[in-house]
Amino acid sequence: MLLFEETGGLDLDATLRCGQTFLWRPLEGGGWAGTAAGRAVTARMEGKALVLEGADEADRAFWERYFALDLDYPALLGRFCAGSKRLAACVEHSPGIRVLRQPFFETLCCFIISQNNNIPRITAITGRLCEGLGAPLGGGLHAFPAPEVLAALRPEDLAFLRAGWRAEYLIDAARRVASGLVSEAALTSLPDAEARALLMTVKGVGPKVADCVLLYSLSRWSVVPMDVWMKRAMARLFPRGAPVCCRPYQGIAQQFIFDYARDVLPRKTADKKTTKPRRND
């Protein structure tokens, strides 16, 4: 068991359900089961402390980094909320969200799967991927498959994922990572724009997926992962294109806005297209 006494206001449920990770499953009676980098744990809060079962002191540094427990989040949130009243409302909605630092290849694959998809199905596909190709870790959990494993497969070998056209993208990502063409080390050493461009050499990785990987794996808070929901939320929250907040924190702000938007903002608007522009029939 691994115990973190000081969690600085961490909200485990909000952090794991808010759509930045797809490798955790809620447990009956509370808590979560999940994996990262070949480590399987169950996580739960005991008061203000975070308890990880299945981990030991040797992995303390890993999980501290994973859950961003080394950062002073209360101070951080106070700083980047100071610039925007409406953003402050978003942060107030779920102040305990922490932007995780997830393993690179797992994050890349999960957000490739996420494209034009919804969270329940993303979660189901990642589950089948780990169960089918990942090493068993006990307790019914499986590690995320290594890049070399996926790199050796063909798209039709991944039919069991029922991931549609994304299977081809996963294999291209795996081959580029396994061959070293794309690496976490290279991305870390590059400035945002070049890191994004390197990620986008992977087939199926566009600006949105690239920014999500930079934010949710490499903790690049300066990037801004824009997607359709985010655009909708931003349009409502900042109708005049007002600055979100001070510059370096734009990326992290997205996660708070997103969580707020999912719960608070109306999902549908009245701007339905009255006519369907179906051309030549």
Added chain:
DNA sequence: CTCCAGGGGTTCC
């Protein structure tokens, strides 16, 4: 039956 879900590639102009 239709719509659409936290995109991106391809093909047009």
Added chain:
DNA sequence: GGAACCCATGGA
């Protein structure tokens, strides 16, 4: 460069 269309799945 931008717009339209395509891609597979599965739920509502």
